[in-house]
Amino acid sequence: KDKHRLSDDVERIVQEHLKYVSEDVSHGWDLIHQDGEMKVYRREVEENGIVVDPLKCFHTIKGVTGHELCQYFWEFQYRMDWETTLDSTKIIEVLDPDTMVFFQVHKRVWPAAQRDSCFWSHIRCISNSEEDQPTWLVVNYTTSHPLAPIKSPQVRLVANVALICETIICEPPLNPQDIKRENIQCKLTYVAFVNPGGWVPSAALRGVAKREYPRFLKRFTSYVIEQTRNKPILF
Numbered sequence: 181k182d183k184h185r186l187s188d189d190v191e192r193i194v195q196e197h198l199k200y201v202s203e204d205v206s207h208g209w210d211l212i213h214q215d216g217e218m219k220v221y222r223r224e225v226e227e228n229g230i231v232v233d234p235l236k237c238f239h240t241i242k243g244v245t246g247h248e249l250c251q252y253f254w255e256f257q258y259r260m261d262w263e264t265t266l267d268s269t270k271i272i273e274v275l276d277p278d279t280m281v282f283f284q285v286h287k288r289v290w291p292a293a294q295r296d297s298c299f300w301s302h303i304r305c306i307s308n309s310e311e312d313q314p315t316w317l318v319v320n321y322t323t324s325h326p327l328a329p330i331k332s333p334q335v336r337l338v339a340n341v342a343l344i345c346e347t348i349i350c351e352p353p354l355n356p357q358d359i360k361r362e363n364i365q366c367k368l369t370y371v372a373f374v375n376p377g378g379w380v381p382s383a384a385l386r387g388v389a390k391r392e393y394p395r396f397l398k399r400f401t402s403y404v405i406e407q408t409r410n411k412p413i414l415f
């Protein structure tokens with residue numbers, strides 16, 4: 181794999197997420213939303229009076245693979261189909277076939293100032309030998325970039341987000357070619373560390389997060405189920 185200027189950062193953050201994903205949420209996390217298989221947890225954390233609550237979501241989605249979920253989350257061309265909180269998104273640099281930098285302007289949440297964000301975004305397949313299916317992940321991590329200048333009055337948010345997906349084959353048929361969508365499901369873990377980049381009233385931000393994260397996860401997963409319904413399975 182040819183290295184690029186962010187290779188070491190990407191490696192470090194991916195390894196951090198792989199360690200963090202298995203940490204349980206039994207201590208210090210509040211279950212803020214449950215909808216069927218989807219469970220959304222939050223820890224209340226403030227840094228210099230700014231709410232930076234970590235968020236962790238677990239979900240099991242039937243009929244799609246972790247590769248499919250990560251592909252639709254990472255691929256740029258689908259972004260505005262499932263993202264409803266963005267005014268715009270664009271790729272500003274491609275570092276390698278699995279790593280790009282994008283710039284996004286988020287819809288303004290009145291009366292707070294409008295936020296924008298600049299992330300490197302990396303997709304990766306982690307094949308753990310003993311398991312039958314690999315783990316797929318996408319990490320979106322804030323980075324600065326000359327093509328994403330910070331322009332007032334917009335506030336640059338800081339985020340570290342990961343979508344980590346395991347694929348499970350239920351009652352695998354003898355011949356793997358015969359696997360159907362009803363035989364597969366995906367265990368998804370989504371973690372988000374977002375610093376809004378400037379002061380927002382705690383209650384307001386916690387309210388927006390409590391409403392928006394479950395909404396975004398439900399909309400995104402429903403979108404992938406719909407998009408993959410009649411397509412060949414991408415393992």
Ligand SMILES: CCCCCc1ccc(-c2ccc(S(=O)(=O)CCO)cc2)cc1[C@H]1C[C@H]1c1ccccn1
Nearest residue numbers: 265289292320339341374376380388389392393396
């Ligand atoms: C005053 C409001 C400040 C805005 C706060 C804010 C900004 C970005 C984000 C966020 C940033 C990245 C991602 S992603 O998963 O990497 C996808 C990429 O498009 C997702 C969500 C979250 C929040 C927190 C509110 C919460 C919220 C949650 C889901 C949607 C909108 N707002």
